[in-house]
Amino acid sequence: MEKILILNGSPRAPKSNSKRYAEIFMKHYPHEAVYRSVTPRNHLSLCKEIDDYTQVLFVFPLYADALPSGFLQFLKTLEAYPPARKPLISILINCGFLEHEQNEMAIRMIQLFCRRNGYSMGSILMLGSGEAILDTPFKYIATRKIRQLAQSIASGHYRTLTGTMPLSKTLFRMAAEIYWTRYGKRFGTSKRQMQTMEIEKTRFSQGVQ
């Protein structure tokens, strides 16, 4: 049957939104689904493991309008150590901003990777507001889209899907500001501090991911 290998390319994999999205996908995919996160140490073993699958789903976040660097490194390893049989590659990408279109550049990067390396593309789901949506009343939108993604892969009727919160940009920006200001407060960081570059130093010196 069409068992699928799900690869989570988020650098904060154990606590990532991508993991939550992958879990929803697994609930709705009607065949066996195996979940792995991409870590700096497991690139080669994942490249070998891909050999056992005809379907692979990349689940990852948008970072700086592109792919997280660790995931990019993994793709470089996959380029150097390709599987004997190439699986179909599907994508579930999420980004923090409201507009799912923000993900398009990263999708094009994977499409280029697939073209150059002889992989066929399956389905694609681009989610906007991906940091927030699962903890809002709009969770059902993400869940519905992920269910459609799972069904399309399982049935072989591949498609491109999109989803986000049905809010205006102004409302989304206001809600995001309230959320991040409260979030900062929990860690003793003020809004003013978050608006400076100093925040990066604090973040990294505390080892926050």
Ligand SMILES: Cc1cc2nc3c(=O)[nH]c(=O)nc-3n(C[C@H](O)[C@H](O)[C@H](O)COP(=O)(O)O)c2cc1C
């Ligand atoms: C370093 C970094 C860069 C990001 N860059 C973008 C971006 O360019 N556009 C965007 O919409 N969201 C961006 N985000 C937000 C993430 O895509 C979003 O929070 C996502 O839900 C994280 O998923 P994860 O928990 O699976 O890593 C960025 C987040 C981080 C930490």
